[in-house]
Amino acid sequence: MIRVLLMLLVCFTFTYGQAQNLPAAPKGCGYDHYVHTLEQQYPGFKAQADQLLQDVKKRPQLAKDLEIYRIPVVVHIVYKEESQNIPEDQIKDVIDVLNEDFRRKNADAELIREDFLDVVGDPFIEFELAAVERVETQATFELDLLGGSLPDNVKQTAEGGSDAWDTQKYLNIWVCNIEGGSLLGYAYPPADLAHWPDGANAPSPELDGVVIHQEVFRRTGTHTASGLLGMDEVTIPVRGRTITHEVGHYLGLRHIWGDGLLSILGIPDCDADDGVVDTPQQGVSSQFACDAEQNTCEEGETDKLDMFENFMDYAREDCLNSFTKGQIAIMRSVLENERSGLIDQVSNTIAIVDDQDFHVYPNPAKGQLFIESSLQENTPYQVRLVDTQGRMVKAPALGRPADRQTVNVSGLPAGLYGLVILQGDKQYFQKVVIR
Ligand SMILES: [Zn+2]
Structure with missing residues (x-):
């Protein structure tokens, strides 16, 4: 299987001159300038930023979680x-x-x-x-x-x-x-x-x-x-x-x-799992119904109702x-x-979306992050925000190229994140700073 390929926007290529000099005027997104400021404040920040892409690449589990089988x-x-x-x-x-x-x-x-x-x-x-x-x-x-x-x-x-x-x-x-x-x-x-x-x-x-x-x-x-x-x-x-x-x-x-054995008789069996x-x-099936009150097993503080929405229940198909x-x-x-x-012989390749296809701003972001697409076809896409540990921290609902997608990033700790956009079998990656 060909694994996930990742790339960076030109906008996020780090171009540093002398450490003491301010970088050239920021190109479009202001990210270079911000990273430079952070580097002054927190020496080593740039290295950490560069490391993120390497880490994501090296994290087979993250790549696997995002791969379509x-x-x-x-x-x-x-x-x-x-x-x-x-x-x-x-x-x-x-x-x-x-x-x-x-x-x-x-x-x-x-x-x-x-x-x-x-x-x-x-x-x-x-x-x-x-x-x-x-x-x-x-x-x-x-x-x-x-x-x-x-x-x-x-x-x-x-x-x-x-x-x-x-x-x-x-x-x-x-x-x-x-x-x-x-x-x-x-x-x-x-x-x-x-x-x-x-x-x-x-x-x-x-x-x-x-x-x-x-x-x-x-x-x-x-x-x-x-x-x-x-x-x-x-x-x-x-x-x-x-x-x-x-x-x-x-x-x-x-x-x-x-x-559980008792469940065959319609009697809740809460020992079976x-x-x-x-x-x-859940101790028994939903019996081809969708009863929003059904709660066959009490689980104390973490108690939840029976889940008739689950494909592995016998609820009404609708x-x-x-x-x-x-x-x-x-x-x-x-x-x-x-x-x-089953998945070895077909292509699970994830191609790269052209770097002109998505515009992510503002970067650095505070509160909200916007994504706009210049794609002609209106195939929906998914957005995943991952932290430097490779953990998924945001997975908003599907977006469509015709619409501006908003990602609510308020409440996230300030720092560096990776934004992954998945559209069909294509994948796009870039770094984002949250303030
Ligand atoms: Zn079954």
Whole structure:
């Protein structure tokens, strides 16, 4: 993988003459002049400023946190009737849902309740449709509850399904009619994750991936099913979130309620945990509802309500909208380790935005920092402010080139910061002083 490339604006190139002399008139932003003044006041400041860029470059974790991981996807449409032979447009639409949910670009992300605003984030994971395999079949795909077996025959050509592409390199998604109605989808997590029980992973590598009921492999509509959570019949809204949820499992996430034994009976089990630090302790699923009062486990002073917005809950699909930072850390770690083959073969390159593209001022800044873009296309961009330790201190909402973006920097300790702007797969970096 090609790692992050960083660069400086010409405006911030340090041009010093004799130490005693004032520098030439500041070029545009006044930064040189300010750094010179600081250097007089605090000898060594310039060296520290120069060191920041070197530090950011050397901090693989910071670079990693900002890197977009792209996963190539193969979708297998295994159908019995022509109506189940899902058209290309619908497949792309579902991939778009993944790309929204795993980049926090989903329009409903703003519905997250204030209590959870601090813990949710952008996973920086994207999906590329590499291929669609279509197989017409007479086979049936059924969950055998008594026998305890899943319809993995959909993953085998010899069993009436469709053989996986190399599961080390591709996320395989099989879409079929899962008989019985009570199973909307399933996925195996990678092997040997500490927060999963032994044997939760795929029985063999060629069976690794995600299976989705064709009825919920779409962005809109409703689905009526019987047997979900023991309910006789229930109609649920479909927003393509079954796939988001299953890919969450595939990348190592457990249900937010921790899958305690009692929870199967609908009884809160507050001893079970999902292994994620920043999700609330939740004893049972949201049962395809969005109850803003539901609070199954008391956690003392740090108590939080149950989080029906979490993609790993079973809430109504139109209430799901977020992953937490703890969940994101697990998924990204899985992509860097257990499932690294998925991101090794595609380009995760982050290119450099031309230094004319963004104007950041004033610099030094006090209270507010403004960003203006001269880009013609209006692709949104993200801003990250990092301190000299490489810690992210500000991550304001998405900006658009047509608008002036304002970053509130009041309350931040005075000093040197790095401003990173991410737009699509491009990245731009410059130093900023906060007064
Ligand atoms: Zn699940």
